[in-house]
Amino acid sequence: MSTEAQELKNGGFWSRARDSDIWFSFRKSKVTIVAAIVTALIFLSALFAPLIAPHNPFDLATLSLLDSLTPPVWEEGGDPRFLLGTDDQGRDILSTILYGSRISLAVGIASVLFAAILGISLGLLAGYVGGRTDSIIMRIADVQLTFPAILIALLIDGSVRSVLGGIDREQSAFYVLVVSIGLSFWVQYARTVRSSTLVEKNKEYVQAARLIGLHPIKIMARHVLPNVMGPVLVIATINLALAIITEATLSFLGVGIPPTQPSLGTMIRIGNDFLFSGEWWITMFPGIALAVLVLAVNLLGDWLRDALNPRLR
Amino acid sequence: MLGFIIRRLIQSVVVMLVVSLIAFVMFRFIGDPVDQMVGLETTLEERAQLREQLGLNDPLPVQFWNFVSKAAQGDLGISYQFKQPVSQMIGERLPATLELSFVSAVFALVAGIPMGVFTALRRESILSKIFLTVSLIGISLPTFLIGILLIFVFAVNLQWLPSFGRGEVVDLGWWSTGFLTVSGLKALILPSITLGLFQMTLIMRLVRSEMLEVLRTDFIKFARARGLKDRAVHFGHALKNTLVPVITITGLQLGSIIAFAIITETVFQWPGMGLLFLQAVQNVDIPIMSAYLLMIAFLFVVINLIVDMLYVVVDPRIRLGGNKA
Numbered sequence: 074m075s076t077e078a079q080e081l082k083n084g085g086f087w088s089r090a091r092d093s094d095i096w097f098s099f100r101k102s103k104v105t106i107v108a109a110i111v112t113a114l115i116f117l118s119a120l121f122a123p124l125i126a127p128h129n130p131f132d133l134a135t136l137s138l139l140d141s142l143t144p145p146v147w148e149e150g151g152d153p154r155f156l157l158g159t160d161d162q163g164r165d166i167l168s169t170i171l172y173g174s175r176i177s178l179a180v181g182i183a184s185v186l187f188a189a190i191l192g193i194s195l196g197l198l199a200g201y202v203g204g205r206t207d208s209i210i211m212r213i214a215d216v217q218l219t220f221p222a223i224l225i226a227l228l229i230d231g232s233v234r235s236v237l238g239g240i241d242r243e244q245s246a247f248y249v250l251v252v253s254i255g256l257s258f259w260v261q262y263a264r265t266v267r268s269s270t271l272v273e274k275n276k277e278y279v280q281a282a283r284l285i286g287l288h289p290i291k292i293m294a295r296h297v298l299p300n301v302m303g304p305v306l307v308i309a310t311i312n313l314a315l316a317i318i319t320e321a322t323l324s325f326l327g328v329g330i331p332p333t334q335p336s337l338g339t340m341i342r343i344g345n346d347f348l349f350s351g352e353w354w355i356t357m358f359p360g361i362a363l364a365v366l367v368l369a370v371n372l373l374g375d376w377l378r379d380a381l382n383p384r385l386r
Numbered sequence: 387m388l389g390f391i392i393r394r395l396i397q398s399v400v401v402m403l404v405v406s407l408i409a410f411v412m413f414r415f416i417g418d419p420v421d422q423m424v425g426l427e428t429t430l431e432e433r434a435q436l437r438e439q440l441g442l443n444d445p446l447p448v449q450f451w452n453f454v455s456k457a458a459q460g461d462l463g464i465s466y467q468f469k470q471p472v473s474q475m476i477g478e479r480l481p482a483t484l485e486l487s488f489v490s491a492v493f494a495l496v497a498g499i500p501m502g503v504f505t506a507l508r509r510e511s512i513l514s515k516i517f518l519t520v521s522l523i524g525i526s527l528p529t530f531l532i533g534i535l536l537i538f539v540f541a542v543n544l545q546w547l548p549s550f551g552r553g554e555v556v557d558l559g560w561w562s563t564g565f566l567t568v569s570g571l572k573a574l575i576l577p578s579i580t581l582g583l584f585q586m587t588l589i590m591r592l593v594r595s596e597m598l599e600v601l602r603t604d605f606i607k608f609a610r611a612r613g614l615k616d617r618a619v620h621f622g623h624a625l626k627n628t629l630v631p632v633i634t635i636t637g638l639q640l641g642s643i644i645a646f647a648i649i650t651e652t653v654f655q656w657p658g659m660g661l662l663f664l665q666a667v668q669n670v671d672i673p674i675m676s677a678y679l680l681m682i683a684f685l686f687v688v689i690n691l692i693v694d695m696l697y698v699v700v701d702p703r704i705r706l707g708g709n710k711a
Contacts, residue, residue, distance in 0.1 A: 219401065219641075219690070220641075228679060232412055325528075327668055328664075341530070348537065348538060356538075364523075364526065
């Protein structure tokens, strides 16, 4: 037996991964490889922003209004200290983009997690318990599905902020965004998980678990859940791009992350006021960063959906 | 047919009731309505009087009933911020949003369907690939970014088109229209492209995939075997059979267009309902928020109802309800 075959038989993780359909379809698609590299680069540069950014845009002591509205290096009047120019407060655009994509990604990931946990729990509950619980949860889901997510996020955002009222906006903005985006995206998870739960709960292993007297919550969490997670991962990837767009949109509309520690959307909003006076770089560079990020994540999501679910191709 | 319509009507009423419950809860429990309406110098007695006047001491179900029946008669409360009746404010801004949404929908259909047909028929041509790539970018880019890009190119650099507002409008009774003046029409171009681009790419992709599907079926082969011209096969047979999903999606998207107008209206400072709603969210003007919610829900429900009925008219194969033939 050759070593390779033996390795295969032993089923080491890497050899199994190398032979999997997913890896094959990944290698086959050049677009996906590029998208993966771009996504990884953006994630890493966001993660290590404090290390690689040339300036710290949140450190007010280093900012000088004299540096404000400096154009990018290659334009007339550019300053080699600020590669992509500065905004109206003298913050270096490149550094602010690095820190900003950090916030955008954090909000995106946190709200996808929030939506997934909420949706999966409610979907499991609806599918497994059935009856009135099921119809109440799914009717709420139906009504919510009639409205676009952005509208729901705006409504929740407005309501939550007015309930919080006096609490410091800079502190709460992140959590308010995560809750409003999360609450507007849970339905998809709930519906998918519910329908696979309906299939799973009549299978023998679940009946066996029920027979030996396990608590329903334990059956749902330990037995049903692992078997309904596949499609959830795909939805989560596709939703990440949507969540990032929603965060950027809310911030652009002025109800998201405040301008003191801007996300990409907030930066675009700040720059939009300067578009007419010729300072295009304040808007355009964060815009390009956002577009590239969303496009890359979208392409990865599309590929993952096709790879895991050949019927949809 | 009648049973189907009645069933759908009942469903719609239930949806509207649920939405009005949410709107009512928002209106009643987020912030105190009395505090929002009066100034700091108002005495406790005056507050209590206002509270009684507004019916805030009634049992909750009674309050809810009053809220719904008033809303049904078009009384949606008074804006905290502007101290004007909300229904009047929305009425003034409704034409702007509806005209923008209408033009965007038309743009999405007029550009999307031919592009979809083309990409399905000439799959290998370079133009098709360009269309598909552009549509992928169109789906990925956030609406507001597209708007900003269009403003940057056509309003700031080329200075061909205005970047904000509706231009000159003509009042036709209670409806103000931008269709009748040159500046009004010019002002419509950029916002409606921004708003309709996503729907256009969606329709294009839908038409393309449906066309590809239909072109593979037997009746198309048969039509070809009968010696029909390509033109007749493609447009008379194939395109006609893609229309059911296109109608559904367009109808459903019409709702999203009206909702997404919030973003486009903000980018272009378009004086419509969306801008009003956004200002209400920023200033926590709850009566406007809940009124807008009701308004949008009503539009959505009506659109869904019409789409469901069109479905049956367009495709007689669709059997209604649960009667298993």
